[in-house]
Amino acid sequence: MDKKKIPYKIYLEENEMPAKWYNVRADMKNKPAPLLNPATLKPMTFDELRQVFCDELVQQELDDTTPYFDIPQEIQDFYKMYRPSPLVRAYCLEKELDTPAKIYYKFEGNNTSGSHKLNSAIAQAYYAKKQGLKGVTTETGAGQWGTALSMACSYFKLDCKVFMVKVSYEQKPFRREVMRTYGASVTPSPSETTEVGRRILAAHPGTSGSLGCAISEAVETAMSMDGYRYVLGSVLTQVLLHQSIIGLETKAALDKYDIHPDIIIGCAGGGSNLGGLISPFMGEKLRGEADYRIIAVEPASCPSLTRGRYAYDFCDTGMVCPLAKMYTLGSNFIPSANHAGGLRYHGMSSVVSQLYDDKLLEAISVEQTSVFAAAEQFARVEGILPAPESSHAIRAAIDEALKCKETGEEKTIVFGLTGTGYFDMTAYEKYNNGEMSDYIPTDEELAKEFAKLPKVEA
Numbered sequence: 289m290d291k292k293k294i295p296y297k298i299y300l301e302e303n304e305m306p307a308k309w310y311n312v313r314a315d316m317k318n319k320p321a322p323l324l325n326p327a328t329l330k331p332m333t334f335d336e337l338r339q340v341f342c343d344e345l346v347q348q349e350l351d352d353t354t355p356y357f358d359i360p361q362e363i364q365d366f367y368k369m370y371r372p373s374p375l376v377r378a379y380c381l382e383k384e385l386d387t388p389a390k391i392y393y394k395f396e397g398n399n400t401s402g403s404h405k406l407n408s409a410i411a412q413a414y415y416a417k418k419q420g421l422k423g424v425t426t427e428t429g430a431g432q433w434g435t436a437l438s439m440a441c442s443y444f445k446l447d448c449k450v451f452m453v454k455v456s457y458e459q460k461p462f463r464r465e466v467m468r469t470y471g472a473s474v475t476p477s478p479s480e481t482t483e484v485g486r487r488i489l490a491a492h493p494g495t496s497g498s499l500g501c502a503i504s505e506a507v508e509t510a511m512s513m514d515g516y517r518y519v520l521g522s523v524l525t526q527v528l529l530h531q532s533i534i535g536l537e538t539k540a541a542l543d544k545y546d547i548h549p550d551i552i553i554g555c556a557g558g559g560s561n562l563g564g565l566i567s568p569f570m571g572e573k574l575r576g577e578a579d580y581r582i583i584a585v586e587p588a589s590c591p592s593l594t595r596g597r598y599a600y601d602f603c604d605t606g607m608v609c610p611l612a613k614m615y616t617l618g619s620n621f622i623p624s625a626n627h628a629g630g631l632r633y634h635g636m637s638s639v640v641s642q643l644y645d646d647k648l649l650e651a652i653s654v655e656q657t658s659v660f661a662a663a664e665q666f667a668r669v670e671g672i673l674p675a676p677e678s679s680h681a682i683r684a685a686i687d688e689a690l691k692c693k694e695t696g697e698e699k700t701i702v703f704g705l706t707g708t709g710y711f712d713m714t715a716y717e718k719y720n721n722g723e724m725s726d727y728i729p730t731d732e733e734l735a736k737e738f739a740k741l742p743k744v745e746a
C-alpha cells in the first residue's frame with residue numbers, strides 16, 4: 289500500500305478553488321415546491337419577488353435547472369481573503385475516542401464573522417451593489433448573520449440596516465458592536481421604526497422580540513425605502529447555492545487524497561450549511577454515481593425535520609413573506625431558550641426538506657447538554673472552541689465514531705464545523721456550572737401549532 293500520508297489539514301491552492309457554485313436542484317427529480325404568494329396561492333413570480341429581493345438573486349432563487357453558476361470575479365477575490373477553508377483530519381479526536389473511524393471536518397470559522405454565513409453575505413451584497421442599490425435590510429437573532437452581512441456591505445460600501453431580536457441586542461452587546469464597527473445600523477426589534485413593530489409593541493408591551501418579528505420589520509423597511517432590498521441568511525435556495533462552495537471545496541480536498549466519505553454530517557437550522565456541504569455529494573447520489581449516508585442534526589428543542597410537518601407555511605411571524613413548503617413546526621412556534629441561536633428556526637430549506645422527504649438524507653435530534661459535552665471534548669483535543677450550532681454536528685460525528693469503535697469498522701466521517709463560539713461563553717458558563725437544561729416540546733404543544741398551519745392544497 290503506497291498511500292499518501294494524509295496531513296492534519298488539507299488546503300487547496302487558490303487556483304484550485306471552485307469558480308462555479310453548484311445548484312443541486314438541477315439534479316433533483318422531485319424539485320422543491322415553489323414559493324407561493326400568500327394572497328393568491330399561486331407561485332411567486334419574478335416580478336413579485338423582485339420587489340423584496342435583488343433581481344439576480346431572484347433569478348437564482350427561481351432557477352431549478354441550471355447546474356452551475358459562475359462565481360463573479362469580485363466574489364472570488366473576497367473569498368480569497370478567508371478561503372479556501374481547511375479540511376482538517378481530526379487525528380487528535382480519533383485518538384481521544386480510540387476509534388478506527390477516520391474523522392474530517394470542514395472548518396468555516398476562519399473569518400471575523402465566525403461562521404459560514406459570510407459565503408452568502410458577500411454574494412448577496414455583491415448583487416445588491418451591481419443592481420445599483422443603496423443598501424439592504426435584514427434581521428439577526430444571535431448575530432452571526434448580521435455580522436457577516438455588515439462585513440460584506442462595508443466591503444461593497446452599501447448601507448446595512450439590521451433588526452436584531454431585542455433580547456439578543458441586550459444580551460450580546462459584543463456582536464452588536466462588531467456590526468456597528470463594520471458600519472451597520474442595528475435596531476432592537478420590535479422597534480418603533482416600523483408599522484409592524486409598533487403594532488407588536490402595542491399588543492405585547494415589554495416583549496423581548498423574536499426572529500419572525502425582526503424579519504417582518506426588515507421586509508417592511510426595505511419595501512418602504514427607495515433603493516433598498518431585503519436579504520436573508522439561510523433557508524432560501526439561493527443561499528444554499530452560495531454555500532455549495534463549502535461542499536465543492538470539501539470534495540476537491542478529499543479527491544486530492546482519494547478519500548471516499550461514508551458518512552457526511554451537518555447541523556441544520558435553516559439548512560444552508562448542510563445544504564452547501566452535501567450538495568456535490570448529493571449530486572453524485574442523485575445521478576447514481578456514488579452513495580453516501582447523509583445526516584442532518586437538529587436540536588431536540590426545535591426539531592423541524594424529525595418531528596415537524598411537511599407543509600406550506602409562513603417564513604415569518606408577521607406573515608409578510610411568501611409561503612414555503614418545508615418541514616415546519618409552525619411559524620408561531622417559539623423554541624425554548626436553547627443556546628444554539630442559529631438553529632432556532634421553525635422551518636427548513638425547501639431543498640433539504642424535499643431531499644429528506646425523498647429519504648435521500650436522514651435526520652436526528654440531540655439534546656443541549658450532550659451537545660455541550662461533545663463541544664468540550666472536541667475543544668480540549670482539537671483546539672478550536674466550536675459554536676454551539678456546530679457542536680450538534682460534532683455530537684453526531686462522535687457518536688458515529690463510537691459505533692465504529694464497537695463494530696471495528698473504519699468508516700470515513702466528514703462533518704461541517706460551521707463556526708467558533710467566542711461569543712457564546714454565557715452558554716458555556718451555564719454548562720460548566722451544571723445549570724444547563726433543555727426543554728423538549730410535547731406532542732400536544734406541537735399539535736397546537738400544526739393546527740394553525742395555513743390550509744394550502746397541493
Ligand SMILES: *Cc1c(COP(=O)(O)O)cnc(C)c1O
Pocket residue numbers: 402403404405432433521522523555556557558559560561562630631675677678706707708
Ligand atoms: C447560522 C448558523 C448555523 C445554522 O444555519 P444553517 O442555515 O442551518 O446553516 C449553523 N452554525 C453556525 C455557526 C451558524 O452561525
